[in-house]
Amino acid sequence: MVHMQLPxxxxxxxxxxxxxxxAGEHGVCGADDTLRVARAALHxxxxxxxxxxRGSGTVFFSNCPLQCVYCQNESISSGRVGKAIAVERLxxxxxxxxxxxxxxxxLVTPTQYVPQITEALATARMAGLQLPVVYNTxxxxxxxxxxxxxxxxxxxxxxxxxxxxxxxxxxxxAPDYEQLALRxxxxxxxxxxxxxxxxxxxxxxxxxxxxxxxxxxxxxSKAVVATVxxxxxxxxxxSLMNQYTPLLGGGCERFAELGTTVSEADYSALIDFAxxxxxxxxxxxxxxxxxxxxxxxxxxxxxxxxHDG
Numbered sequence: 339m340v341h342m343q344l345p346x347x348x349x350x351x352x353x354x355x356x357x358x359x360x361a362g363e364h365g366v367c368g369a370d371d372t373l374r375v376a377r378a379a380l381h382x383x384x385x386x387x388x389x390x391x392r393g394s395g396t397v398f399f400s401n402c403p404l405q406c407v408y409c410q411n412e413s414i415s416s417g418r419v420g421k422a423i424a425v426e427r428l429x430x431x432x433x434x435x436x437x438x439x440x441x442x443x444x445l446v447t448p449t450q451y452v453p454q455i456t457e458a459l460a461t462a463r464m465a466g467l468q469l470p471v472v473y474n475t476x477x478x479x480x481x482x483x484x485x486x487x488x489x490x491x492x493x494x495x496x497x498x499x500x501x502x503x504x505x506x507x508x509x510x511x512a513p514d515y516e517q518l519a520l521r522x523x524x525x526x527x528x529x530x531x532x533x534x535x536x537x538x539x540x541x542x543x544x545x546x547x548x549x550x551x552x553x554x555x556x557x558x559s560k561a562v563v564a565t566v567x568x569x570x571x572x573x574x575x576x577s578l579m580n581q582y583t584p585l586l587g588g589g590c591e592r593f594a595e596l597g598t599t600v601s602e603a604d605y606s607a608l609i610d611f612a613x614x615x616x617x618x619x620x621x622x623x624x625x626x627x628x629x630x631x632x633x634x635x636x637x638x639x640x641x642x643x644x645h646d647g
Contacts (some may be wrong), residue, residue: 341458342373342425350448350483351403352518353636367403369450374400374420378431378640385577385621387541388442388495395440397554398636402447404476406499406510408552408596410583410633415447419636429459432467435567441540442493443581444472449479452486459490470542479510479522484529494526494545499602508593509552520569523547532573540634545574552582554595556604562612567615573587576620577611580605583633615641 344360365371380393388394398411398418413419423431432443446476448455459471470492477497498519500506506515528547533544547566551559563576580600591597609622 342453344453344476352478352480352512352514353403360436365403367405367450368401368417372422373425373428373451373454374417374422375428375431375434375638375641376400376420377634378435378636379634380435381444383606383634384444385495385546387535387575388444388546389541390441390538392439392441392513394442394444394472394475395432395435395438395485396444397428397435397448398634399448399451401450402476402479403449404510404512407593408509408582408585410585411447411636412446412585414591414636415567421638422639423641425454425458427643428454428459429461429465430643432458432462432469433465433491434640436467436469440469443467443474444474444495445472447476448473449475449483452483456486460507464641476641477522478510478515479518479523481521481525484522484525488529492530492543493541494530495548496523496526496545497548497550498523498562498566501557501565505555505558516565516636520565523566524569525614527570527573533575545570546577547574548579549575550579550582551600551608552596552606553598553600554604556607559608563608563612563617564615567612567617571619572619574619576607576612576617578605578620578622580623 344505346358346360347356348359348365353366355366357363359371362371377398381396382393383388384394398414400414401417402415409415472493472495473491474495501516503513507513530543534542538544549562584597
C-alpha cells in the first residue's frame with residue numbers, strides 16, 4: 339500500500355488554494371496537516387436506502403471547502419468543533435461502526451481529507467471492512483479528486499445546490515458551482531454506475547443527488563433539477579428537500595431572505611416539476627422537517643477510542 343501524502347500545493351477542491359498542507363499550512367477550507375473528526379455514530383436521518391433500519395455509519399469531518407452561509411453544520415464546517423486523530427484511528431472507527439451494525443460507512447464533508455480517508459479505508463479493508471462506502475459531499479468537487487476515490491467509494495451522496503452563478507456567489511462564494519458540480523457529477527456516475535439497491539432495499543452502488551430548496555428560490559431549484567435530469571436521466575436517484583432551517587447566527591442574520599422556511603406551495607411546485615420531467619427515482623420530504631432536532635450533536639461521540647482519557 340502506498341503511504342498517504344498530503345499535498346504541498348493543495349488542489350483537492352476547486353478553490354485550488356495551493357496551501358502546503360504537508361507543512362501544516364491551513365487551506366481555505368480550514369484544514370492543515372491534521373485529520374479532524376467531530377462525530378462517528380449510527381445516523382438514522384439520511385435517505386431510506388442509506389439509513390435503512392440499523393443506521394448509516396456516519397463520520398462527520400471538521401472544516402469544509404464550500405462554507406455556505408446557511409450551513410446547518412456550521413460548528414464543524416467552520417472547524418470550531420472536532421478532534422485531531424490519526425489515520426489509524428479513523429480506520430478503527432470504520433471497523434467499529436461496522437461492528438455496531440451500520441449499513442455503510444458515510445463520509446460527511448470529506449473532500450479536504452481525501453488522502454487520509456483513502457489510506458484509512460485501505461487499512462480497514464485489509465482488517466475486514468466489508469461495507470459500502472458513501473461519499474457525502476456538497477458537490478463542489480474536482481474530477482481529479484473524484485478519480486482519487488476510485489476503488490474506495492461505492493456511493494456518491496452529492497448535493498447539487500445552484501444553477502444561478504449569482505446565487506452560488508452570494509451564498510457560497512462559488513460562482514463556478516454549477517459548471518464544476520455538473521462535471522464532478524458526471525465523473526461520479528461514470529465511476530460507480532447506475533443506482534443499485536440490494537435485496538433488502540439498501541443502496542449498494544450509485545449516486546443520489548440532493549437538492550435543498552431555499553426560501554424564494556423555486557426558479558433556480560427547477561433549473562437544478564432540469565440540469566441534472568438532462569445529464570443523468572433516471573440513472574441516479576433524486577432527493578428533493580424542504581428541510582431548510584434558519585439558524586441563529588451566520589447567513590440567516592446577514593441575509594434577510596434566509597430567515598424563513600420554505601413555503602409548502604413552492605415545494606409542491608418543485609415536486610410537480612420533477613415528476614413532469616419524467617423523474618421516477620426520487621425521494622421527497624413531508625412537512626415538519628425544518629427542525630434543528632434533525633441536526634446531530636457534534637460532541638465527539640465515537641471519535642475517541644474507548645481507552646482514551
